[in-house]
Amino acid sequence: MINLEKNYKLDMEKFKKYSFEFGFTKEKRHHEADLIFFYHKIEKGLSLPNPRVGFGEENVEYLLSKLENYVDKYHWDDTSIITLNTLYAYYDFNKDNNLILDDLFNRIEKLSRTLPKENTLSTGGIIELKKEQIDKSGINFKDFAYSRYSIRDFAPGDVNLELIKESVQIAQKTPSVCNRQSSKVYVYSDEVIKKEVLKYQNGNAGFGDRASKILIVTCELKDFRGVIERNQSYIDGGMYSMSLIYALHSLGVGTCALNLSVTNETEQALKRVARIGESEVLLMMIAVGNLPERLKVAASPRREAEEVMTVIYN
Ligand SMILES: Cc1cc2nc3c(=O)[nH]c(=O)nc-3n(C[C@H](O)[C@H](O)[C@H](O)COP(=O)(O)O)c2cc1C
Structure with a gap:
């Protein structure tokens, strides 16, 4: 409990230090x-x-x-x-x-x-x-979305940095609060640093080391203002991350989101190794790699729409 309070306090101090109105x-x-x-x-x-x-x-x-x-x-x-x-x-x-x-x-x-x-x-x-110019109802988004899976079995070989760059450019089109575009992407491709950053992530055992690149998505707290935006980074950064994953998928690159829900202590340590600024919030890592010809994916079945959708009539 004390740890929870300590971490919330550190989150608050970080927001106060770097955001627009309190800093x-x-x-x-x-x-x-x-x-x-x-x-x-x-x-x-x-x-x-x-x-x-x-x-x-x-x-x-x-x-x-x-x-x-x-x-x-x-x-x-x-x-x-x-x-x-x-x-x-x-x-x-x-x-x-x-x-x-x-x-x-x-x-x-x-x-x-x-x-x-x-x-x-x-x-x-x-x-x-x-x-x-706006109506794209002709595209089969359902097919596209249903064909994306978290990939935990990458084929060998490098994913060209240009593909990552193109995906980041596409992800820039993600809506963000007042268009402030606070999201940033760090790319790690060197074997030594990839291994180093992956040490701070707890869900990549057995496949993380085979990713061609590890991305880290962050949000810049300097872009946010006031009490009401204290959690905005998670919304904007989450949407951005999804766009980036879809953009990579659209270019034939396999991805697996890797959670970065960590304590402030781990965050500090990772930021030092990963060369991420103190004023940034960590969103997630994304392992990227080539798709093998044949592979297994987790089924990860979904709840039905009726279960999650509530229609309020009056
Ligand atoms: C924020 C986030 C963090 C995740 N972290 C991990 C992780 O650490 N390790 C992992 O193998 N998968 C991770 N995943 C992938 C989920 O397990 C996966 O998205 C979910 O089971 C749905 O499956 P699908 O992506 O194949 O549709 C993460 C997904 C999200 C969105």
Whole structure:
């Protein structure tokens, strides 16, 4: 019991130390998350069926000042450029509806004159789409999902790092709270370090050593804010991990999720070996490897939908 309390306390201290609102020191990553948090309010507003002309005035003012300070301190990067583009989209929307925001326009124009000449990043604001560009009801997701199994019998050979990279890129499309994208992926392929990190995981005996690579998914606590987001990393990171597993499956790579529910003590030790930052939360390891021609998998039968689904009529 004391151990449980101690671990919860350490979790809380970590959240207080690194998250946006409680932490004493703010680093670039905190400010980046703040830019995303506020530009998302604008892009979201613009995507509504009937945005109110002049909506979110206070948020826009905050975001603009924040962007000015950010660019001054850290110069331009993808996040600040997307913020600028979002502010342009907000300006254009209001202008199209006969609200000319001169001050906003002058300030974003002034900022944009400092953009690097080679900048080509034009995304931000909204994207206009046709239904057919979104409707993928033709794909057989059921077949795809039902064909994924946890693989504990990998074929020899290396899984090309490019396939991992492609999967991570696909997993980046995972929804995350306010699009803050806190998930990170560490890849271990060297035999010595793979063995070292696997020592901290308790469910890989008999197959972990045959994985071509071990991935560790983490979430950055600096991206989260306030009491209500104290557990958000597990939600965003869990969704991200699932996407990554599906992405790898879509590219023919075998995976097995490996739990990283560990004590704070083990977490510290693993982080040192695995070179993971203290401000990150561990989600899971994923063993990846090639699929053999023939293999056995655990049946892992599932409960029926009726058992887990409750329909509330009124
Ligand atoms: C977060 C998480 C942790 C897991 N940890 C382990 C593990 O340590 N060792 C293992 O062999 N399988 C592990 N699994 C795999 C599960 O046993 C498996 O997903 C489940 O039995 C369903 O089977 P399926 O993945 O083949 O559909 C884990 C799965 C998840 C989602």
